[in-house]
Amino acid sequence: MSAQQRDLGQIYRQMLRIRYFEEKVYELFLRGVVPGTFHLYQGEEAIATGVCANLCPEDVITSTHRPHGHAIAKGVSLQSLMAEILGKETGCCRGWGGSMHVGDMSVGMVPAIGIVGAAIPMAAGIGLAFKLQRVERVAVCFFGDGAINTGAFHEGLNLATVWKLPVIFVCENNLYAISTPLSQVFCLPNIADRAQGYGLPGVVVDGNDVLAVLEAAEVAIKRAQQGDGPTLLECKTYRHKGHSRSDPARYRPPEEVEQWLAKDPIPRLRNHLVSNRLASDAELAILEQEVFTEVEEAARYAQESPLPDVARAMACA
Numbered sequence: 001m002s003a004q005q006r007d008l009g010q011i012y013r014q015m016l017r018i019r020y021f022e023e024k025v026y027e028l029f030l031r032g033v034v035p036g037t038f039h040l041y042q043g044e045e046a047i048a049t050g051v052c053a054n055l056c057p058e059d060v061i062t063s064t065h066r067p068h069g070h071a072i073a074k075g076v077s078l079q080s081l082m083a084e085i086l087g088k089e090t091g092c093c094r095g096w097g098g099s100m101h102v103g104d105m106s107v108g109m110v111p112a113i114g115i116v117g118a119a120i121p122m123a124a125g126i127g128l129a130f131k132l133q134r135v136e137r138v139a140v141c142f143f144g145d146g147a148i149n150t151g152a153f154h155e156g157l158n159l160a161t162v163w164k165l166p167v168i169f170v171c172e173n174n175l176y177a178i179s180t181p182l183s184q185v186f187c188l189p190n191i192a193d194r195a196q197g198y199g200l201p202g203v204v205v206d207g208n209d210v211l212a213v214l215e216a217a218e219v220a221i222k223r224a225q226q227g228d229g230p231t232l233l234e235c236k237t238y239r240h241k242g243h244s245r246s247d248p249a250r251y252r253p254p255e256e257v258e259q260w261l262a263k264d265p266i267p268r269l270r271n272h273l274v275s276n277r278l279a280s281d282a283e284l285a286i287l288e289q290e291v292f293t294e295v296e297e298a299a300r301y302a303q304e305s306p307l308p309d310v311a312r313a314m315a316c317a
Ligand SMILES: Cc1ncc(C[n+]2csc(CCOP(=O)(O)OP(=O)(O)O)c2C)c(N)n1
Pocket: 065, 066, 114, 115, 116, 117, 143, 144, 145, 146, 147, 172, 174, 176, 177, 178, 243
């Protein structure tokens, strides 16, 4: 299916659900309701949305310390996600994981892993399981540019390629690993260029253009489903906020931030929808209100939910 034939209204809704959800998380944090830290995905919504729109519930994703967008795009409910972030019993991990470990295997999301790069070989292992089971399922591994110099990146990409595993490696290159610019730790023009060294296709994608992500992910997923092995997708993007909730991100030049904010993927898709008469302003305003209400409802649900029972803290299940 070409990106033009998809229901782009649904894609817009999904990106907006991620954006509004995280705005609410930040608001709740300022009100002192969120325990622990979190890492906002704002600015990168087109990647999770564009990739996961091509997946079935049976396909599996792995995620990082910045997992809210991946979770929402893969189908974790806003209610259970918000409850997890607030450490509540009704959370997708029953309040035991918090923001950095959200996940729900019933929709194909392995609980997120905060160790940089650690999920890369794990995704290869999931792909190996699918291959051995002879099922047409794929594993998608999201990771940041900070993961590309870990041994796990080398092991995971190499084995997945050698064994032709159905894995899509999605590098969300937002130019910084905490405060370290990619240019200080990497010499090639593109992370995707690394793929050549392992013998898999490496594709550079504008990660702020959801139409481009949809198309590139579709090609990579088909290739994996046909038994032709993995692909490395490098999605170039930018996080709007600091690394974590306490980071003012002063290490980024203001003009760089400004340039990237102008490429915000959400208004970009909105403009596309309106200028191509795929949706009117009024229709999108209704959709935006619906998403706002859905997020408010999730926040209310999470806040009213009980905390986990302390007596269960040392139990295994
Ligand atoms: C193995 C390991 N080393 C260091 C850290 C601390 N740490 C947490 S996030 C992060 C940066 C990750 O950057 P990147 O992979 O580019 O993802 P982004 O935060 O940009 O989404 C680091 C170094 C960690 N979690 N795991």
